[in-house]
Amino acid sequence: MNILMILLQVLLQAGSNQGNSYISTIIFWIIWGIIIILSLTPYFQNYMAIMWYSYSVGNFLNSLGRLITNNVNLVINHINQLLKSNGSSQPTNKGLIEKTIQDLMEFVVIEPVSAEPTGLMRTLKLLVTSYNEKLEDSIRTLLPNIDRPLVQNVVDAVDGLRELNYLYKVVMHYYRLSNKYKNPALMMQLYMILPIIREYVNALNGAISTFLKGQPVGDAAGPLTAYRFMRSCSGLTELTHNVKDTYIGLCDFEGRRVYVVKARGPGGTVGNLDDGIIYLIERVGVKPRIIITVDAALKFEGEKTGSIAEGIGVAMGGIGVERFNIERTASKYGIPLYAILIKMGLPEALSAMTKDVESAVNEAVERVKRVIRENVRENEEVILIGVGNTGGVAQ
Numbered sequence: 001m002n003i004l005m006i007l008l009q010v011l012l013q014a015g016s017n018q019g020n021s022y023i024s025t026i027i028f029w030i031i032w033g034i035i036i037i038l039s040l041t042p043y044f045q046n047y048m049a050i051m052w053y054s055y056s057v058g059n060f061l062n063s064l065g066r067l068i069t070n071n072v073n074l075v076i077n078h079i080n081q082l083l084k085s086n087g088s089s090q091p092t093n094k095g096l097i098e099k100t101i102q103d104l105m106e107f108v109v110i111e112p113v114s115a116e117p118t119g120l121m122r123t124l125k126l127l128v129t130s131y132n133e134k135l136e137d138s139i140r141t142l143l144p145n146i147d148r149p150l151v152q153n154v155v156d157a158v159d160g161l162r163e164l165n166y167l168y169k170v171v172m173h174y175y176r177l178s179n180k181y182k183n184p185a186l187m188m189q190l191y192m193i194l195p196i197i198r199e200y201v202n203a204l205n206g207a208i209s210t211f212l213k214g215q216p217v218g219d220a221a222g223p224l225t226a227y228r229f230m231r232s233c234s235g236l237t238e239l240t241h242n243v244k245d246t247y248i249g250l251c252d253f254e255g256r257r258v259y260v261v262k263a264r265g266p267g268g269t270v271g272n273l274d275d276g277i278i279y280l281i282e283r284v285g286v287k288p289r290i291i292i293t294v295d296a297a298l299k300f301e302g303e304k305t306g307s308i309a310e311g312i313g314v315a316m317g318g319i320g321v322e323r324f325n326i327e328r329t330a331s332k333y334g335i336p337l338y339a340i341l342i343k344m345g346l347p348e349a350l351s352a353m354t355k356d357v358e359s360a361v362n363e364a365v366e367r368v369k370r371v372i373r374e375n376v377r378e379n380e381e382v383i384l385i386g387v388g389n390t391g392g393v394a395q
Contacts, residue, residue, distance in 0.1 A: 050184045053191040057175050060194055064168050064201060071164065071208050072101055075157050078212045082146050082154075097142055104138055104158050105165040107131075124321045135159060149214070149267030153391060156211040156268035160204050160350075167201065199346060206351035211268050216392030218349040218357045221342040222295040222315075223393045225364045226262040226386025230395070232365065233258060238395075243279055246271040247395040253369070255378035259286055261385045268391030273316075274325035280383060281329060288383045289376045290336045291326070294364055295387035296357075299343035306360035307343045308367060315339035316387045326385075338371055340364055 080092050109131050112123040135155050143151050171190065178187035210217050216224060230236055233251030239259075241248055247264040250257065259280055263271030280286040295315035299305065314330075314337055316323040330337050342360045368384060376382045 050178065050182060050187055053184065053187040054175070054179060056194065057171070057187065057190055060198065061168065061172055061175060064164070064171070067201065067205055068161070068164050068168060071157075071161055071205065072098070072105075074209065074212065075101060075154065075161065078157075079142055079154065082143055082150060086145055100138055100142055101158060101161070104135060105162045107134070107162065121321055121324050124319060125325075128319070128321060149265070152267030152269050153211050153214050156389070156391060157208045160208045160211065164201065164204050164208075167197065167204075171197065203347040203350040206347065210350075210352045211391060214266065214268075214392050216353045217351060217389060218344045218353050219296045219388045220353060220390060220393050221344070221357055221361050221364070222293075222388035223262045223265065223386040223390035224353075224358075224361045225294045225340075225342075225368065226260050226384060227393055227395060228361060228365050229253075229258075229368055229384060230260050232369075239284070241276075241279055243272055243275045245269045246273065246276045248276055248280065249395065253372060256372055256376050257379075257381045258372070259288070259381065259383045261383060262393075262395065263386075263388075263390035264395065265390035266392055266394045268389055270318075270387075270389050272322070273385055273387065274322040274329075277326050277383065277385070278329055281333060281335075286381055286383065287333075288335055289380045290338050290371075291330055291383045291385065292338045292340065292368060292371060293326075293385045293387055294340045294342070294368065296349050297341035297343055298349065299345055303343050304356075305344050305348055305354065306356035306363075308360060308363055309341045309343065310367065310371075311339045311341065313337050313339050315341050336375075338375070340367055340371075 076094065076097050079097055080094070083092055109127055112120060112127065114120060132155075135158065136151065139151055139154050139158065143154065174186060174190050177183070178190065207217060230249055230251055233253045236249055236251040239248040239250060245264050247260075247262050249260045251260065252258070261273055261276040261280070263269045263273070277291070281288070291314075293315040295317065297309070297315065297317075299307065314323045314326050316326070327337070329335075342357065342364055344354075344357055348354055348357060372382055
């Protein structure tokens with residue numbers, strides 16, 4: 001790269017003096033010849049390709065590193081503010097807070113052995129539960145007397161930091177690997193997907209500040225739909241149960257008994273919706289005519305944010321543990337599954353809920369009502385599940 005720049009500078013200088021001397025003209029054409037020869041050399045081509053892509057990827061890594069540092073400081077300052085607002089008389093141990101955050105960012109969850117699939121979903125459920133408990137317990141040690149919803153918001157922010165940190169390490173790994181083996185193809189692949197990675201990074205960056213503020217993100221469209229549906233029903237009561245982080249309500253909608261299941265807000269959590277369904281059907285004895293799930297869904301490029309799609313199945317993302325348990329329970333008792341999807345892009349799903357998504361929630365509520373009217377007769381039962389992070393959405 002440096003050799004080429006020097007040659008080009010000399011070439012321009014010689015070109016500007018072509019009319020002054022015969023020697024300048026000779027130098028001009030000699031340099032052009034050197035550049036052409038170098039450009040035809042495979043090694044030089046690989047070198048230039050690596051330098052070109054490496055420059056862009058390196059700049060991205062630098063900006064991502066600064067972004068992670070800024071978000072770490074944002075979380076630490078937020079924890080300090082929570083401690084001060086709680087009237088804590090003890091001095092804040094900034095070193096302990098920073099070390100805890102850094103340790104959680106490096107925390108790993110090892111995938112279970114999948115060669116023998118028997119019991120795989122139970123193992124995944126255990127790992128996910130253990131991970132969530134570890135995260136919350138670690139933050140709780142920093143915020144011992146803070147209300148749980150505020151602690152859950154910090155947990156979600158730290159989870160976002162962990163994702164950013166992992167992304168940084170993966171990109172850095174392939175960046176260094178490409179430079180180590182002088183492999184332009186590997187660097188080019190990394191360069192080509194940078195726009196996609198950058199969009200995901202921006203989405204996570206917006207999510208961290210949104211979680212700390214306790215605002216609903218786009219992914220809260222499902223819980224918000226469940227909340228607004230409950231407010232349009234009559235005789236709303238909450239069922240007592242021991243399913244962690246999960247709200248189960250019962251209301252009457254035009255003579256139909258509707259059991260509404262969502263994560264318990266307003267702290268940032270996705271609840272244990274599968275356990276809630278199993279509890280209702282196998283312990284309470286509910287016999288739903290249908291199960292309706294409402295969730296945010298990533299839209300295709302060209303689709304409008306807030307557009308709604310209906311379908312059959314369980315509208316639920318993630319690694320598939322909860323969806324598997326709900327599908328298995330529904331198939332065991334022969335319960336039809338109906339899904340309502342609220343479309344949005346990744347930045348909209350992880351950032352503060354936009355007006356388009358909020359308006360789509362109102363339409364989703366009306367669609368839920370229509371589905372119930374068309375498929376459930378009076379005096380029959382139905383289960384409605386609001387899927388997603390319920391941060392900022394109560395019950």
